[in-house]
Amino acid sequence: MAINVLIVDDSGVMRAMILKSLNMSGLPLGDTHQAANGQEGLDVLNQNWVDLVIADINMPVMNGEEMIECMKQKPETKDIPIVVISTEGSEKRLERLRQKGAAFIHKPFSPELIRDTIRNLMGLGGADDGGAD
Amino acid sequence: MTAEQIKETLYKVAGEVLEKLAFIFSFPEEEREPMDYSDAVIARVSFTGPFKGTLLMAVSKEALPEIAGNMLGLEDNSDAAAEQQYDALKELINVICGNLLPAIAGKQTVFNVEAPHIISSDEMMNSRGAGQPSSAAKLDMDDGQCDLMLYIEN
Numbered sequence: 611m612a613i614n615v616l617i618v619d620d621s622g623v624m625r626a627m628i629l630k631s632l633n634m635s636g637l638p639l640g641d642t643h644q645a646a647n648g649q650e651g652l653d654v655l656n657q658n659w660v661d662l663v664i665a666d667i668n669m670p671v672m673n674g675e676e677m678i679e680c681m682k683q684k685p686e687t688k689d690i691p692i693v694v695i696s697t698e699g700s701e702k703r704l705e706r707l708r709q710k711g712a713a714f715i716h717k718p719f720s721p722e723l724i725r726d727t728i729r730n731l732m733g734l735g736g737a738d739d740g741g742a743d
Numbered sequence: 744m745t746a747e748q749i750k751e752t753l754y755k756v757a758g759e760v761l762e763k764l765a766f767i768f769s770f771p772e773e774e775r776e777p778m779d780y781s782d783a784v785i786a787r788v789s790f791t792g793p794f795k796g797t798l799l800m801a802v803s804k805e806a807l808p809e810i811a812g813n814m815l816g817l818e819d820n821s822d823a824a825a826e827q828q829y830d831a832l833k834e835l836i837n838v839i840c841g842n843l844l845p846a847i848a849g850k851q852t853v854f855n856v857e858a859p860h861i862i863s864s865d866e867m868m869n870s871r872g873a874g875q876p877s878s879a880a881k882l883d884m885d886d887g888q889c890d891l892m893l894y895i896e897n
């Protein structure tokens with residue numbers, strides 16, 4: 611039942627903010643993993659069971675779009691739900707991400723938006739069964 | 744967009760990001776003197792796209808611990824390490840730049856925003872030697888000041 615989450619962002623402060631939002635969300639969290647770019651993210655996915663990926667787009671080494679592309683090509687990772695959290699404002703890029711099935715959250719974000727987006731994406735039901743906030 | 748509209752957009756985006764990301768309230772102080780950059784932490788981010796350029800952001804040294812502490816959710820703001828304070832400023836300028844460019848150029852445009860860097864006040868003066876910024880914003884916060892300079896190259 612607990613959700614194992616991987617947070618991929620090149621900013622350690624942003625990863626901490628996302629983790630804080632998750633902790634406040636009342637979602638049933640399991641293990642949380644962090645990675646600083648897409649390649650590190652794929653390495654974590656290779657070695658751990660992850661139920662949800664939260665990823666930035668603009669990152670050095672391997673960006674979020676490339677990471678998602680790689681995830682989609684492997685049977686073990688192609689169905690993992692993905693939330694992209696980015697400053698990206700380009701409709702073209704957002705459309706490409708939507709076509710790959712990723713949900714999108716714009717930075718700056720509110721903790722409530724992260725919670726609701728994950729609930730919708732993972733079919734976790736109503737707003738009153740979490741209760742931690 | 745006119746120069747005046749770009750400046751308004753810069754103020755609006757910077758104020759909103761500071762508030763929503765760092766829980767810091769800021770006030771436009773267009774008439775005040777530029778900050779003392781030797782007493783500031785300065786970040787720079789470059790971008791390419793329909794136009795290319797650079798955004799600089801300077802924040803008073805004494806204001807940065809609270810900003811970083813708020814972003815990290817620390818109880819005691821003085822606990823943010825220097826590296827975390829720099830990281831907080833880099834993420835702030837990254838989010839400001841990422842929101843600013845489509846607000847200026849339109850949502851259909853695609854920009855590539857490079858990774859932000861912390862620079863010294865000397866490096867900043869060198870960038871400024873390239874000429875007047877296309878747009879600038881001066882903000883006051885409880886614990887200090889914040890200046891933003893946008894350079895558009897073409």
Ligand SMILES: [Mg+2]
Pocket residue numbers: 619620621666667668669837
């Ligand atoms: Mg980033």
